[in-house]
Amino acid sequence: MSVSDSAAGDPGQPAAAQQPMEERVNNRSQRPTSDAFKAFMASKWAPADASLPARDDVADHAERRRRAISDRFPGERLIIPAGPPKVRSNDTDYRFRPHSAFAHLTGLGLDHEPDAVLILEPVDEGTGDGGGHHSATLYFRPLAGRDSEQFYADARSGEFWVGARPTLAEIEARLGIATAHLDGLEVAVTKGVGAVQIGGISIRLVRKVDENIDALVDTARYNTAQDPDALDLSTLDALDDQLAEALSELRLLKDEWEVEQMRESVAATAAGFEEIVRALPRAVTHRRGERVVESAFFAKAREEGNDLGYETIAAAGNNATVLHWIRNNGAVREGELLLVDAGVEGESLYTADITRTVPVNGTYSEIQRRIYQAVLDAADAAFAAAKPGVKFRHVHTAAMEVLAARLEEWGILPVSAAEALSETGQQHRRWMPHGTSHHLGLDVHDCAQARRELYLDGELAPGMVFTIEPGLYFKAEDLAIPEEYRGIGVRIEDDVLMTAEGPVNLSAALPRTPSDVEAWMASLR
Numbered sequence: 409m410s411v412s413d414s415a416a417g418d419p420g421q422p423a424a425a426q427q428p429m430e431e432r433v434n435n436r437s438q439r440p441t442s443d444a445f446k447a448f449m450a451s452k453w454a455p456a457d458a459s460l461p462a463r464d465d466v467a468d469h470a471e472r473r474r475r476a477i478s479d480r481f482p483g484e485r486l487i488i489p490a491g492p493p494k495v496r497s498n499d500t501d502y503r504f505r506p507h508s509a510f511a512h513l514t515g516l517g518l519d520h521e522p523d524a525v526l527i528l529e530p531v532d533e534g535t536g537d538g539g540g541h542h543s544a545t546l547y548f549r550p551l552a553g554r555d556s557e558q559f560y561a562d563a564r565s566g567e568f569w570v571g572a573r574p575t576l577a578e579i580e581a582r583l584g585i586a587t588a589h590l591d592g593l594e595v596a597v598t599k600g601v602g603a604v605q606i607g608g609i610s611i612r613l614v615r616k617v618d619e620n621i622d623a624l625v626d627t628a629r630y631n632t633a634q635d636p637d638a639l640d641l642s643t644l645d646a647l648d649d650q651l652a653e654a655l656s657e658l659r660l661l662k663d664e665w666e667v668e669q670m671r672e673s674v675a676a677t678a679a680g681f682e683e684i685v686r687a688l689p690r691a692v693t694h695r696r697g698e699r700v701v702e703s704a705f706f707a708k709a710r711e712e713g714n715d716l717g718y719e720t721i722a723a724a725g726n727n728a729t730v731l732h733w734i735r736n737n738g739a740v741r742e743g744e745l746l747l748v749d750a751g752v753e754g755e756s757l758y759t760a761d762i763t764r765t766v767p768v769n770g771t772y773s774e775i776q777r778r779i780y781q782a783v784l785d786a787a788d789a790a791f792a793a794a795k796p797g798v799k800f801r802h803v804h805t806a807a808m809e810v811l812a813a814r815l816e817e818w819g820i821l822p823v824s825a826a827e828a829l830s831e832t833g834q835q836h837r838r839w840m841p842h843g844t845s846h847h848l849g850l851d852v853h854d855c856a857q858a859r860r861e862l863y864l865d866g867e868l869a870p871g872m873v874f875t876i877e878p879g880l881y882f883k884a885e886d887l888a889i890p891e892e893y894r895g896i897g898v899r900i901e902d903d904v905l906m907t908a909e910g911p912v913n914l915s916a917a918l919p920r921t922p923s924d925v926e927a928w929m930a931s932l933r
Contacts, residue, residue: 697740717759728897763901877901
């Protein structure tokens with residue numbers, strides 16, 4: 409038999425004689441298995457630091473958030489998973505990021521809690537954490553001792569492979585949440601589940617975060633149903649949807665800690681835009697100049713924050729008319745515009761979301777300036793409309809009124825601006841198809857599961873953070889517009905904090921007017 413045949417295994421052999429599939433991933437490690445090796449690996453390590461860290465600044469804020477959710481769902485078990493690592497390729501994972509609801513209720517960010525689950529267990533009214541109706545426990549995989557095989561053998565969670573993990577006591581000290589080992593999770597999720605009317609407990613779960621937790625909850629519900637065949641899945645799904653909705657709506661108003669995280673992310677993003685301008689000379693000379701732009705920003709995101717808040721849009725020329733252009737494989741040419749939509753996600757996982765459209769050569773042409781100014785005027789109108797008590801959707805309406813008027817003035821609209829702005833018209837949306845604003849925070853499109861009456865039809869209130877981002881997109885292949893407009897896309901996007909006195913532009917440090925943009929670019933180049 410050849411060496412290759414032997415390595416592959418003989419299909420004719422009994423299954424027990426072949427290497428199990430789940431073990432084959434370890435073939436590359438060639439790890440010794442002798443008792444001598446195991447004993448030596450467990451010996452002569454410096455003692456771990458037993459001191460406990462101070463309480464995190466976010467801990468009190470996270471406790472108030474948990475109390476708010478507790479008040480919404482007394483008497484019910486609430487399960488909020490962080491999620492597992494996500495496979496990128498075979499046995500390599502993406503950098504871990506927890507689900508935003510988990511991060512919001514715990515205060516944990518970064519990459520040290522894969523597979524963790526937060527459970528809010530119902531208790532007698534008023535006897536829970538902070539005087540609420542639940543007792544919170546964070547189920548977590550703690551640091552394995554250096555005398556354990558996991559320390560050096562587990563490539564996903566062993567300290568030898570991925571670095572130190574916090575202990576249960578350290579997490580409890582930092583966050584003020586009771587902690588427990590993941591080994592006890594199954595019992596914690598399933599105990600006492602059953603029909604509420606006969607003394608069982610109702611569960612609500614943030615679904616589609618961790619398939620294993622979904623299956624565990626579904627099995628518990630099925631096994632404890634009086635008549636499993638008559639189990640009303642739509643009712644159970646509605647319970648879970650209501651939890652997701654409530655968690656999303658809880659983030660509509662940011663507390664002072666969250667606002668500070670947003671400010672830090674915006675400042676890091678502004679620094680990233682400066683690096684983009686400095687990189688433009690090189691981008692012009694590269695066959696994939698958009699990648700040069702993208703990588704310049706990404707370097708700053710990793711230096712100053714945790715990562716990108718979303719995939720960067722680095723769109724030059726006609727690519728700027730593609731709303732979600734993230735291929736970023738095009739050339740960057742003198743005389744064209746470059747639209748960059750990018751945000752740094754801080755270590756707290758809060759992200760900025762800023763767009764600037766700059767002239768590659770540092771100076772806007774007459775037609776570029778005309779389009780840019782129209783978008784800027786629309787953004788300024790949106791800022792003027794954004795006041796406490798105004799409905800969120802009116803910010804968009806104010807921007808659209810300006811853009812429709814300009815399109816009519818330029819002879820592009822096939823109807824009057826008034827007709828286009830009517831519900832039966834909307835012709836102007838051919839060149840501005842997206843919304844002007846969205847909420848911003850832990851997710852770039854934050855609070856996405858909130859009800860329409862609290863989002864689009866909700867009133868602006870102090871503590872809301874959202875974007876203002878009108879644009880005009882004239883595709884090169886668009887025969888409905890004069891040729892001079894074709895191949896030009898412009899968007900201006902700022903991050904806005906609503907206060908009692910009105911909107912505050914968190915991203916005001918980045919220039920917005922055409923003249924200021926040109927002067928800023930000249931100062932950097």
